[in-house]
Amino acid sequence: IQKKDNDNYRLVFLVDEVSQFINLNRDLLLDLQSIIERISEQCNRQAWIACTAQQTIDSLADDLNIQKTSDEYGKIMGRFETRVSLESTDPAYITKKRILDKKPEVELQLAELYNKNRDSINNQFVMGHELYRGYSSKDEFTSSYPFVPYQFKLISQVFDAFQSKEFVIKEVKNNERSILKITHETAKEKKDEDMGYFVPFDAFFNNMMWLNLIHKGNRAIKPALELSFVQEDEFAQRVVKTLFMISNLLDRDRQNFKPNLDNLTLLLITSLDENKGVIRVKVEEVLKKLMENNIIREERGDYFFFNEDEAELSTQIRQTTVSAERRADVAKDILFPFLRVDNTFGDGRRVMASVDGKHYYGQNGDIHVAFSVSDTYSDPVRRSFENTPNTLIICIDQWFKEDKELRRNFHKYCQYEQYFAQNPDTGANETRSQTIRNFKTRNRELLQQKIKPVFERKFNETIFISGHTVIEPNEIAGSGAERYKNALTRHINEIYKHANLVAGLPATQSDVVQKAMIKVKPETYKLTPLSEAEQKISSHIVQNGNAVLLGDLINKFKAAPYGWKDVTIIYIVTELWKRRLFDFSYNNQPRYPLEDFLGKAFTRPEQQRLSITAMEDIPQESINKGVAAWNEIFNKHLPVTTDGNALYDELIAKLTQERDRWN
Numbered sequence: 001i002q003k004k005d006n007d008n009y010r011l012v013f014l015v016d017e018v019s020q021f022i023n024l025n026r027d028l029l030l031d032l033q034s035i036i037e038r039i040s041e042q043c044n045r046q047a048w049i050a051c052t053a054q055q056t057i058d059s060l061a062d063d064l065n066i067q068k069t070s071d072e073y074g075k076i077m078g079r080f081e082t083r084v085s086l087e088s089t090d091p092a093y094i095t096k097k098r099i100l101d102k103k104p105e106v107e108l109q110l111a112e113l114y115n116k117n118r119d120s121i122n123n124q125f126v127m128g129h130e131l132y133r134g135y136s137s138k139d140e141f142t143s144s145y146p147f148v149p150y151q152f153k154l155i156s157q158v159f160d161a162f163q164s165k166e167f168v169i170k171e172v173k174n175n176e177r178s179i180l181k182i183t184h185e186t187a188k189e190k191k192d193e194d195m196g197y198f199v200p201f202d203a204f205f206n207n208m209m210w211l212n213l214i215h216k217g218n219r220a221i222k223p224a225l226e227l228s229f230v231q232e233d234e235f236a237q238r239v240v241k242t243l244f245m246i247s248n249l250l251d252r253d254r255q256n257f258k259p260n261l262d263n264l265t266l267l268l269i270t271s272l273d274e275n276k277g278v279i280r281v282k283v284e285e286v287l288k289k290l291m292e293n294n295i296i297r298e299e300r301g302d303y304f305f306f307n308e309d310e311a312e313l314s315t316q317i318r319q320t321t322v323s324a325e326r327r328a329d330v331a332k333d334i335l336f337p338f339l340r341v342d343n344t345f346g347d348g349r350r351v352m353a354s355v356d357g358k359h360y361y362g363q364n365g366d367i368h369v370a371f372s373v374s375d376t377y378s379d380p381v382r383r384s385f386e387n388t389p390n391t392l393i394i395c396i397d398q399w400f401k402e403d404k405e406l407r408r409n410f411h412k413y414c415q416y417e418q419y420f421a422q423n424p425d426t427g428a429n430e431t432r433s434q435t436i437r438n439f440k441t442r443n444r445e446l447l448q449q450k451i452k453p454v455f456e457r458k459f460n461e462t463i464f465i466s467g468h469t470v471i472e473p474n475e476i477a478g479s480g481a482e483r484y485k486n487a488l489t490r491h492i493n494e495i496y497k498h499a500n501l502v503a504g505l506p507a508t509q510s511d512v513v514q515k516a517m518i519k520v521k522p523e524t525y526k527l528t529p530l531s532e533a534e535q536k537i538s539s540h541i542v543q544n545g546n547a548v549l550l551g552d553l554i555n556k557f558k559a560a561p562y563g564w565k566d567v568t569i570i571y572i573v574t575e576l577w578k579r580r581l582f583d584f585s586y587n588n589q590p591r592y593p594l595e596d597f598l599g600k601a602f603t604r605p606e607q608q609r610l611s612i613t614a615m616e617d618i619p620q621e622s623i624n625k626g627v628a629a630w631n632e633i634f635n636k637h638l639p640v641t642t643d644g645n646a647l648y649d650e651l652i653a654k655l656t657q658e659r660d661r662w663n
Helices: 018-022 026-042 057-063 071-079 091-098 104-116 118-124 138-144 149-164 176-189 207-212 215-225 234-247 261-267 276-292 308-318 324-339 380-386 404-422 430-461 480-495 509-516 522-526 532-543 550-558 566-578 594-601 620-634 644-662
Strands: 011-015 047-051 296-299 302-305 349-355 358-360 367-372 391-395 463-466 469-471 547-549 582-586 610-614
Touching: 018 026, 026 047, 026 071, 057 071, 091 138, 091 149, 091 176, 104 118, 104 138, 149 176, 149 234, 176 207, 215 234, 215 302, 234 261, 234 276, 234 302, 261 276, 276 296, 296 430, 308 404, 308 430, 324 349, 324 358, 324 367, 324 404, 324 430, 324 480, 367 480, 380 391, 380 463, 380 469, 391 480, 404 430, 430 480, 463 480, 469 480, 509 566, 509 594, 532 547, 532 550, 532 566, 532 610, 547 550, 550 566, 550 610, 566 582, 566 594, 582 594, 594 610
Parallel strands: 011 047, 349 367, 367 391
Antiparallel strands: 296 302, 349 358, 391 463, 463 469, 547 610, 582 610
């Protein structure tokens, strides 16, 4: 009042942390506006009020849901015409100066500790990313100890993420005050530790953090901490807290600091002599148990907490029983395209393919390829004794059962696929539908990234059982489809040892008919001995009393150890007929013509009516009588011959011509 007449005089009131005082109370902000307005009027605008806050006046108004178009908003902004945004100083720097400043004698002790253990300190706390530095010098060590420099940046990013996800109260922000408070609280809790102890990152998740968590944050972490194995194991609690903080980082920060096994291990170190390898194994065990309890999921080496709906759905899926048929189908979908498994092989041999007993491509074929994936046979040699000659067993189970991670991933994938098949996404709310879509995407990634590559890589280590013979992996060359082809070729060659005897002979019906109808004089064959294939068929007919049904003959030489095609066997029979070694009959009608034989030989029912018999010689007396009768009846000369079979064919041909002429 005394200075009222002095126009240059100003009285300034400083109000610190006004946003914390208002604390989302709309009336308090409006009261503040009224007070400022009244003082301004009564004091001729010579009394100023300066307020500091952790946020701008605009964001404070937004938090109080004061619309920018309202009169209230305009009045409040009008009372604070001058607004100064103060740039934050590095929280780590302030923390070191205000919280971690040390006495001179302590600094000397820390300097000595650093000098003696410089290499160990640098190796133990190296992060491998320029944004998250360890100790760069002795001075940084003495100023930061017992914290590690990258922890300050990381905890500020945790606060930023927790605020964005509404895990904590609004006052918790990525600023100096929040960092100072949490660091101070953490340092107080660890004040009794001996020199040489380093504060691990999980220590930041202390009582102060718990007090700042709101319902959403509590709900997100409590299921993990309430697990019995976590409650009984302090180390498991530390893993849960650390993972919860870094797995919830904002996407932009998580790109640089991933929630993976290496980073979790590093953040849990408390001393220079701790073995990272030992910590890593312990962390991995905790993570596996958390996944088994549907708390977290693994994705490309990073670990994330399930949200509520994901946790609920994951529990339902984990309770799903996987059928043997589902496992077989999944294995088939992995192996058959990779190995190019088909229902035919080579020159058209029919392939029966099965996976763990489930047949694909039917159950009738020349060879059986049996993929053993989930079977539990321990000894391939003993298994070979029980195998059938035409079966090739591909013993994937031998390495599959030894790979625990692969078995776990394979079972998980099958379980999810079983659930999706049994529970179509119909009538679900949008949250559940989105969760299902996410799970399907992750399951496909699991298959492509962690299951298929292992199957494809380890197929080179696979044992084969061909009939009663065990084939070791190093006995089959190639990889992937080439390796499968080589194994199957070897198996076929073992079964059909005489298959090569018909190499180059006609293999289609049209080729057989074309070549069989070519007339060749019997004398021509006298210069050419029987082929080995002709000898085997000829011997079989002779051994069976010089008479066999064509169907029986085909069945004999289609089977092992021959594996000849029907059409090829028919071709060989026609060659034996041309040599005048065997004759044809149809329904006991002897001397059945070749052309008629070929018209029926390719039809399976007719094959059981066609017989192959020994060619009988015609007595010379009968030949002479036949020639004389022809000459007398038709008054046409027919030369005398000694080949009764040739005469028979000629007479049949001439009689056919006469019949056609008179008809």
